[in-house]
Amino acid sequence: PICPNVSGNCQLPLEELFDRAVKLSRYIHFLASEMFNEFDERYAQGRGFIEKAVNSCHTASLATPEDKEQAQQIHHEDLLNLILGVLRSWNDPLIHLASEVQRIKEAPETILWKAVEIEEQNKRLLEGMEKIVGRVHSGEVDNDIYTPWDGLPSLQLADEDSRLFAFYNLLHCLRRDSHKIDNYLKVLKCRLIHDNNC
Amino acid sequence: LPPEKPTIIKCRSPEKETFTCWWKPASDGGLSTNHTLLYSKEGEEKVYECPDYKTAGPNSCYFDKKHTSFWTIYNITVRATNEMGSNVSDPHYVDVTYIVQPDPPVNITLELKKSTKRKPYLVLTWSPPPLADVRSGWLTLEYELRLKPEEGEEWETIFVGQQTQCKMFSLNPGKRYIVQIHCKPDHHGLWSEWSPEMYIEIPTDFRVKD
């Protein structure tokens, strides 16, 4: 039964919240990877975009862990806040991505649909993470981790090559950050729920 | 007399994105009775009213995407009111993940083949229900099939996990079989209805197309 002791506190256990967050982050990253691969295959072949995409993600300034040791040493509240910060930082670009991608010449339906789906699911994951942080955090939820995105003009450039590179770079960063979130959530779940014994 | 206590029958979500609840109206003793569905979310004092009484037909409430959260438990009640007073149902707790009941699988195909040792075997293939297929990864489905000889009593049920095809070896030539498949979300949730019955006859002198 969902609420065994009807009178008592009827809420989802933290483990269940983490299971759903991990499943959702996995789905978002799956979509982000597919979208990047489709775009790369269709619009980026032979344009050398990867060389230019180096160090150009708007979330690069967030001090996210870059290896296993860093991911294991960071306090879980700090890692949760970083995840929230990355998710928040993607709200704005995902709104514009979903609308601007419609204007790409012959953009396949599969890319269009994924852009809208990721925007929706990102909001849903943000809602879930705020719930998890509320449960885990002793203090207030730290709302100020956030990096602004000023990439909209580059998605609307007249020159096609520059505009396609702007999309490529945004999708490359989305694939990277959604993978980070998925990885960190798995590490947190194993640490907080399974005592590092997943 | 005020109306009797209404009862919430069930709540279901077909794709973990929206959900609907149905209730059995209280017997109204001849007076015109009005029903209101109210809900609150875990950890919140605020009480909300049903966002949409129409979409899912009479005595129902439809929660669209905007009103569906899968991070919380809903506490739902229905109040019946007539001119003599009102009565409230027992609370019905809903966690959307637990009430997902997909539609049955579709595009089921049955094909007879012969193994290298001339023994007939059946290859079944199917597709996820359209609503779930679009979001593979968000809604992971598991499948179970059942078959029995047409005149037989007992179904043989086989759980095939997340695969969408299956080979059946132990079939008796000369028999006509009924086959059905249903599906369920991989963790929580409910089995779909069985797919419509399909029939396959295993010929006695079975020649395979070379």
Next chain:
Amino acid sequence: LPPEKPTIIKCRSPEKETFTCWWKPASDGGLSTNHTLLYSKEGEEKVYECPDYKTAGPNSCYFDKKHTSFWTIYNITVRATNEMGSNVSDPHYVDVTYIVQPDPPVNITLELKKSTKRKPYLVLTWSPPPLADVRSGWLTLEYELRLKPEEGEEWETIFVGQQTQCKMFSLNPGKRYIVQIHCKPDHHGLWSEWSPEMYIEIPTDFRVKD
């Protein structure tokens, strides 16, 4: 003559903690040629030299944990130098996140059991490769198994997700089967080699130990 251009063959990480790159030495025209691997990391101007030319054998560079970062693009080149001059390979861009290729699964066990309806089924269990730390959640592996009758041609491949055990139902009594398993990181990376072949015979009149 100065050496020709060397080429970087591949880079691989076995456990998502360290990685190694290999290169094909340039043809040296008989003069003694020296190779140097240089790399820079995304967001940094600095150019570093390979930290360890020894551990992974000739014509290789091993990056231990301290020198391995994820979600970061490495720009790697190899320079070949002899007394007549030097030549540099094309740059090789690597994000270690996408080059993880684990070792095969280990401790594979096969056990024959009989279902309630006296039908034989096979239970397979296995463990992740020892190097892979799946306990902390840093690396998540997915598994796929394949089997075929010993004399058969075609493998039947079954993706089993993150589970480390599987039940196989549709088996032919009297047949001897070959079974192998391999694994891959859950999103990106490459399938491991297949595990060594294992054999299991499904007896015709199969008695289960009660």
